[in-house]
Amino acid sequence: MRTKILPDHQRRSSDDLSEDLDLSSGDSRAKQSAFWTMLTLSSVIAAGGILTDSTATVIGAMIIAPLSTPIMGISLAAVQRRSSTAVAFVALGCLLVVVVGVAASMVVPRTYDLLSNSQIAGRTSPGLLDLIAALATGFAGAVALARKDVAAVLPGVAIAISLVPPLVVTGVCAGQTSWWLALGALVLFLSNLFALVFAGMIVFAALGLPRAAQRHHRWVPRRAYLMLSLLFVAVLLPLGANTVATVLLANWTSQTRSSAQRWLSHTPGAAVTSVDAQSRTLYVHVRSPGGLPPISDLLRDLEGHVPDGLPIVVDATRGEQIVAGKVGS
Numbered sequence: 001m002r003t004k005i006l007p008d009h010q011r012r013s014s015d016d017l018s019e020d021l022d023l024s025s026g027d028s029r030a031k032q033s034a035f036w037t038m039l040t041l042s043s044v045i046a047a048g049g050i051l052t053d054s055t056a057t058v059i060g061a062m063i064i065a066p067l068s069t070p071i072m073g074i075s076l077a078a079v080q081r082r083s084s085t086a087v088a089f090v091a092l093g094c095l096l097v098v099v100v101g102v103a104a105s106m107v108v109p110r111t112y113d114l115l116s117n118s119q120i121a122g123r124t125s126p127g128l129l130d131l132i133a134a135l136a137t138g139f140a141g142a143v144a145l146a147r148k149d150v151a152a153v154l155p156g157v158a159i160a161i162s163l164v165p166p167l168v169v170t171g172v173c174a175g176q177t178s179w180w181l182a183l184g185a186l187v188l189f190l191s192n193l194f195a196l197v198f199a200g201m202i203v204f205a206a207l208g209l210p211r212a213a214q215r216h217h218r219w220v221p222r223r224a225y226l227m228l229s230l231l232f233v234a235v236l237l238p239l240g241a242n243t244v245a246t247v248l249l250a251n252w253t254s255q256t257r258s259s260a261q262r263w264l265s266h267t268p269g270a271a272v273t274s275v276d277a278q279s280r281t282l283y284v285h286v287r288s289p290g291g292l293p294p295i296s297d298l299l300r301d302l303e304g305h306v307p308d309g310l311p312i313v314v315d316a317t318r319g320e321q322i323v324a325g326k327v328g329s
Helices: 014-021 028-051 057-066 068-080 086-105 126-148 151-160 163-176 179-204 219-262 295-302
Strands: 271-278 281-287 311-316 321-326
Touching: 014 126, 028 057, 028 086, 028 163, 057 151, 057 163, 057 219, 057 321, 068 086, 068 126, 068 179, 086 163, 126 151, 126 179, 126 219, 163 179, 179 219, 219 271, 219 281, 295 311
Parallel strands: 281 311
Antiparallel strands: 271 281, 311 321
């Protein structure tokens, strides 16, 4: 299997990988200048795309973002069991991007609904599927780096693995003091970071790269794997919790829609247009030419299907909003 994925005649050497991924080797001044310049520009572009809700602009920022280079450098250093400055570049790079996001948030009014922006809403509630997709993308990127003949897929990998946009969203949400949204975006970034490091370590280890001389072992392998394990747990727990919450909320929304349809079944011309959840409240949007049945009938039908105490609000399209009350009360 290894020879099929990484054929001997297509494998890149350790020196080639170090030249591409180690910002402190070779012409380090030029490498670092390019890294900081492109990272700053990609952050500004991503901020503009996110605040204007422009998918095309955000994709452009993903393509030119160089943050994956030092992240893969961490994997390479861990496999070769040597010290590296890659961690410092990643940490400082992340700080730079978040600061750009905080600065961008200053142009956003305090009354602005962040979740109405699809670029923000889509990056503040990650789940396990995001981690699975990131792992697959990480392996694709690592294989593309390790082989001489598939480097052309790297722009696609840059688009698929979202690094700079979640950090910008973290900064924007933090600047608006929406700490939970900022935390969600940060968890998305950390899951992508973990995926890249993990995939890189697996692929680079399969290459059989030479390890650093024993006297230069300042990077302890056990410490690298321990840090990776801790990062995995730190990312997996919130992703798993958010996935469970999303599944439960979808189930409650579906149950509420079914109950609301039964509730209106004997009212001519009445229909449920949608059911959505906002701020731990379920909103039932209905269309009715006349009056609505007693709200207590809806709440009674929902008992046992959604948690007791969950607020339900019925919103009629004729402009009237009826606060139905709480289930089980």
